Each structure stands twice: as structure tokens, then as C-alpha cells.
Amino acid sequence: MSVARRAIAVRGSSVLGALVLAALLPYAAAQAQNNPVVMKISLAALNDPLHQFAKDFAALIDKDAGGRIKTEIYPASQLGTIPRQIEGTQFGAIQCEITLPEFYAGVDERYAVMSAPGLTDGLAQAQRLTGDPEVRKLILGLGADKGLHGIALFTSQPSQIISKTAIRRLDDLKGKKIRIFGSQLQLEGFQRLGVTPVAMSLGDVLPALQQGAIDGAVAGTVIFSAMHYQDAAKYVTDIGQPVAFGIATVSKKWYDSLPPDLQKIIDDDAAKANSQVNPETVDIVARANKTWTDNGGELINLPPDEHVAMLKTLASGAEAAVKAKPALEAPYQILVAGAQRIK
Numbered sequence: 001m002s003v004a005r006r007a008i009a010v011r012g013s014s015v016l017g018a019l020v021l022a023a024l025l026p027y028a029a030a031q032a033q034n035n036p037v038v039m040k041i042s043l044a045a046l047n048d049p050l051h052q053f054a055k056d057f058a059a060l061i062d063k064d065a066g067g068r069i070k071t072e073i074y075p076a077s078q079l080g081t082i083p084r085q086i087e088g089t090q091f092g093a094i095q096c097e098i099t100l101p102e103f104y105a106g107v108d109e110r111y112a113v114m115s116a117p118g119l120t121d122g123l124a125q126a127q128r129l130t131g132d133p134e135v136r137k138l139i140l141g142l143g144a145d146k147g148l149h150g151i152a153l154f155t156s157q158p159s160q161i162i163s164k165t166a167i168r169r170l171d172d173l174k175g176k177k178i179r180i181f182g183s184q185l186q187l188e189g190f191q192r193l194g195v196t197p198v199a200m201s202l203g204d205v206l207p208a209l210q211q212g213a214i215d216g217a218v219a220g221t222v223i224f225s226a227m228h229y230q231d232a233a234k235y236v237t238d239i240g241q242p243v244a245f246g247i248a249t250v251s252k253k254w255y256d257s258l259p260p261d262l263q264k265i266i267d268d269d270a271a272k273a274n275s276q277v278n279p280e281t282v283d284i285v286a287r288a289n290k291t292w293t294d295n296g297g298e299l300i301n302l303p304p305d306e307h308v309a310m311l312k313t314l315a316s317g318a319e320a321a322v323k324a325k326p327a328l329e330a331p332y333q334i335l336v337a338g339a340q341r342i343k
Contacts, residue, residue: 042094043085044077045156046226049285098248100245102183112183116315117241119339123155127281156281163235167237170309181218182199185318186242221292224292225289230297241311
């Protein structure tokens with residue numbers, strides 16, 4: 001075959017290949033629509049800011065991925081306990097997990113620094129802290145070598161103390177058995193307030209209150225109102241500490257298997273949902289507070305000077321706990337610096 005004929009044949013095959021590819025593109029797109037990538041979004045919470053973030057994030061993914069990703073939300077621990085959900089995300093059986101950062105402490109103990117009380121005073125400051133670039137870089141990057149890709153860090157709710165007898169002053173806390181989260185950074189501070197801290201799962205709190213096994217519990221009206229805690233105790237003291245934060249991670253194994261454009265959609269939409277949930281959280285907390293008082297509960301604030309004293313005491317307890325755990329010192333100082341920047 002002459003050079004000219006070979007050139008014509010090559011051009012002909014190239015044109016034919018291009019035509020075949022063009023013909024197949026709509027079929028490939030249709031296949032992607034018919035066989036989308038499943039994204040299971042798992043969380044223990046229900047009808048709170050964590051759940052709201054999940055719904056916002058899923059809606060954005062459904063819109064922007066054009067049907068190539070199919071989101072499925074599983075709230076209320078439908079896919080197992082929180083440790084099992086995290087483990088499932090590490091191995092790719094679950095694609096996205098949303099929970100409090102301290103629950104990841106079994107993966108990397110540095111996550112626990114987000115549970116430290118006294119860093120911020122109130123919801124607005126806490127939301128600004130989660131927007132600090134250095135804080136986000138630290139917390140969202142912790143799981144990178146443990147199978148987790150961090151995509152969002154936001155505020156769930158400030159904590160309050162529900163009690164059977166009113167806590168109106170700091171002295172009213174002394175000698176009380178109060179359920180707290182199981183964080184050493186919180187334990188030390190509450191002990192310094194004269195509390196006898198009791199680590200207890202949320203599911204055990206209501207019967208413990210009803211039976212008098214504890215005098216009160218740290219959580220928030222988002223939970224107290226939804227679960228009708230006023231039947232067991234009517235007083236809630238709004239201490240604001242510790243702030244409960246939320247973190248969303250996706251399975252790194254799953255994320256790395258996605259094409260770059262879908263990876264970008266995951267990251268971009270998580271950032272959008274992160275911003276979107278902030279004002280929604282303010283509304284959720286305000287509605288929960290109103291529901292509490294509308295249903296016969298009382299909402300109490302400490303005197304301003306005692307509130308300031310409480311913050312200092314809780315922060316000093318967190319600092320002491322950090323000093324006993326050298327691995328927490330550097331990340332804790334990043335949080336402290338971030339908290340100073342946003343005040």
C-alpha cells in the first residue's frame with residue numbers, strides 16, 4: 001500500500017473511531033444514570049443539626065451530580081453504633097459518616113480536642129471557630145492516613161444541664177451527680193466545679209433521671225425537647241458548655257475511586273452544606289428552647305459573673321487534661337489560637 005493510501009486509511013479509521021465514540025457517549029451517560037454510585041450517609045442523630053447537614057448535603061449532591069451519585073441517608077444509628085459506623089466508613093461499606101469529632105478519638109486521639117469546654121462562649125463564636133482555616137485544616141486532615149477524608153466541620157449545639165432541682169448558681173452544682181460526655185477534657189473541669197461526673201450513654205439518661213440515679217445530665221434542649229425529658233425533670237440551665245461540634249467524613253477508599261469531577265462535587269457541596277447549616281442550627285436550637293418552655297420546662301441562665309467564672313474553671317480543667325496527654329498539646333494550642341482569633 002502506498003504512503004498516500006495508508007494515510008487515507010488511518011484518517012478513515014480515526015474518523016470511524018470518533019463516530020463510534022460519539023455514538024456510545026449517550027449510552028455511557030445513560031448507563032451512569034441507570035447505575036449510579038451509591039453514597040450511604042450514616043449518623044446516630046435524628047432531627048438535629050447533624051441530621052440537617054446530612055439532608056442539605058444529600059440534596060446538593062443529588063442536584064449537582066446529575067444522577068451519577070445516589071444518596072441514601074440513615075439517621076438514628078440504623079447502620080449500627082457510632083464506632084461501627086466509623087469503622088464501616090474507614091473500610092468503604094459506608095460512604096459518609098456524620099458525628100461529633102470526639103467519637104473519632106479511637107481512630108486518632110487528637111480528635112478529642114474539639115470536646116474541650118471553655119474555648120468559645122456561645123453558638124456564634126463556636127460557628128466562627130469551625131470556619132477558622134487553621135482549625136479546619138487540623139481537624140479535617142486527622143483521618144487522612146486512617147481511611148477518612150474530612151469534608152465538613154460545623155456546630156451542632158451548645159450544651160445545657162437538665163436537672164430535677166433548679167441550678168441557678170454555680171454553688172447549686174456542688175455534690176450533684178451529673179451525666180457528662182466521656183471526655184477526659186470535660187471530666188476534669190466539671191470535677192473542679194464540684195460535680196460528680198458520670199459518663200453515660202444518651203439512651204441511659206432518661207431512666208437514670210427518672211430513677212434518681214443521677215441528679216442531672218449534660219446535653220441540649222434539641223434532645224430534651226424531642227425526647228420529652230420534661231416528664232422526668234423540668235429545669236434546664238443554659239451553660240453553653242461544652243459545645244457539641246459536628247464533623248463529616250467520607251471513606252477515603254471510596255472517594256479515591258471516584259473520577260475527579262465527582263470528587264470535586266463531594267468537596268464543594270460539603271462546603272456549601274457546611275455554610276448552609278449554620279443559620280439552620282440557630283433556628284433549630286431556638287425552636288427547641290421554645291418547645292421546652294412551651295411544654296412547662298424552665299430555661300435558666302447563670303448570673304453573668306458566675307458564667308464567666310464557670311468558663312475559666314472548665315477551660316483550666318481542659319488544659320490540665322491536655323498536659324497529661326502530650327499528643328493533644330499541639331492540636332489543642334491550634335484550637336486555642338483559633339478561638340482567640342474569632343473573639
